[in-house]
Amino acid sequence: MPVVSVKPIVLTAPHRGRHLHVKVSAPADGAELPIILFSHGYGSSLDGYGPLTDHWAANGFVVIQPTHLDSRTVALPPDDPRTPEIWRLRVDDLRLVLDRLDELEAAVPGLAGRIDRRRIAAAGHSFGGQTAGNLLGLRVLPPAGAGEDLSDPRVSAGVLLATAGKGGADLSPYAAEHFPFMNPSFATMTTPALVVAGDKDDSPLSVRGPEWLADPYALSPGEKSLLTLFGAEHSLGGIAGYEVRETTDEDPERVALIQRVTLAYLRHALGMDDAGWAAVRADLAGAGNRLGRLESKHG
Template sequence: MTVDKTSPKKPTVRRANLPDHALIGDAAKLPINATQPVISMSPLVLPAPDRIMDLHLRVSAPVTGENLPLILLSHGQGPSNNLSSLNGYAPIANFWASHGFVVIQPTHLGSRSLNLTIQDDPEAPWFLESRVADCKLILDELNQIETLFPNIKGRLDRERIAVVGHSGGGHTASRLLGARGTNPSLKSFETAREPRIKAGVLLASPGDGRNGDGMGPAALNTELIYHSHADMSAPAMVVIGDQDGFPFLTTRGAEYHADAYHHSPGPKSLLTVKDGKHGLGGVSGYDVAEATDDESPERLAMVQRMTWAYLRTALYPDDQAWSEARAALKALPHLGAVEDRV
């Protein structure tokens, strides 16, 4: 007779479903609304006859909801081959969309995925003014975008639009919020303030140019040396990492990225990310070159939630999301700190 020596299978111990990354730590204590599934479409192609090529976009939105506010998300330059395009910035684009925003991501001409050079256009490789024009074109063509992406048709609140940019994209956002150059001979001297944009967030953004004082070797060859935030009057939050010593842009260290807060008219807020570097925990992508020494699910989750809260209140003044987030972060100083001024 054969004896079955196998033990009965133990029942699987089930865990609760996780709405967030398991490693976000104390960032989970920052308040946030309920998450939704996200629907995304790319590439959407906007005709742009005055551009080297048509404008390619990714649009992401929650599957339900009406009167949805918009975020224009401007990518940075960066060393990766794909993140400086509509294919990057999933950690923040998906988060904001899952919490009630429609997020529109253009591929600017400076994207490494396009590999355009000075032989293609004298504005290469940064295409600073072209970036601004891309965002204005998107706002001009919202009807066309809705046609291309029927799932969002009739669901946009066109009176509540924000712009967010990371690194070089922060320069783009600052221009749309009112910053401009100091050299009258350059196009950047003209204001690019976009009144349809009500507020913005600058993530590790370039600071004041100071005619090249304290600028990094790459930035010295661009119009960034003339950049000034003195006229950036629109409401904005500036986000910096306190360990951001990105030499590509500056030799001044983290304080350079706070210029937009200190040298512009209010109202402004400054979020300082504790131990954060130029990637701010990994805003541009998961497990990527930009964040090899900076990736942190906890820091990233803090940036996600704090930027969401700021934009909710900036676009809906009666919403208490920002005051609640500030209060919660005050009890978590190891994650970061906020300053506000009017």
């Protein structure tokens, strides 16, 4: 399906000291289009994650990508007073996008009147997974946060890709010192979500190994699914961009699987179609698939 993309769309945002730059990609045709709000990983920008965002837009979703203040394109100095609050400002960015959907819709030629505001999902990779998770009910505990509820009822599903697990004693000494916001609680993350984790994603931020990235699934209540990718590292085969240097485990077949599973999940979770989700669950149940395993829970 042909896609129209517009960037940057500039949303005034005096509270963050720099206006928010946003990219919107949407199918050229179709009505009642659902929305995916995507939060990039640390250092990336609205230009990242084409292998996922392009695929979602070409298959009927309006994909909205803000550039957060930690982006390399912003080049915020480490001693900037906003740095300790970047985790929270990221959440504010996503809320601002939801508050200003009318402006974003008007900025894309031919999109007016075609968005379905009843169907909104939040997705993110790495740091962006925690950011999206806040809208699903994840809470950041002290020292960086106060455990407050930052969830948003406008968001009814999520996709969390290579997202950090528990903090505290599970963090490496470096992470505990430099990333105090990495202390999430998943106990109130009740919004349905798909968690995607690589079984070779041995993060230097945790002392626990790859199973740490499954915490958003294991430690959250409600309807959740976990896609475990065999052999995948933090870039999950190359989702961060086409030919990006960060990809250490390039695998087009793995990326194609993530495209298929996330699309099917989002269509299922947003009440659009269950057939695709039933098919991927059948394909990935148990240990029979060489690329990955899919499991689900309801409580």
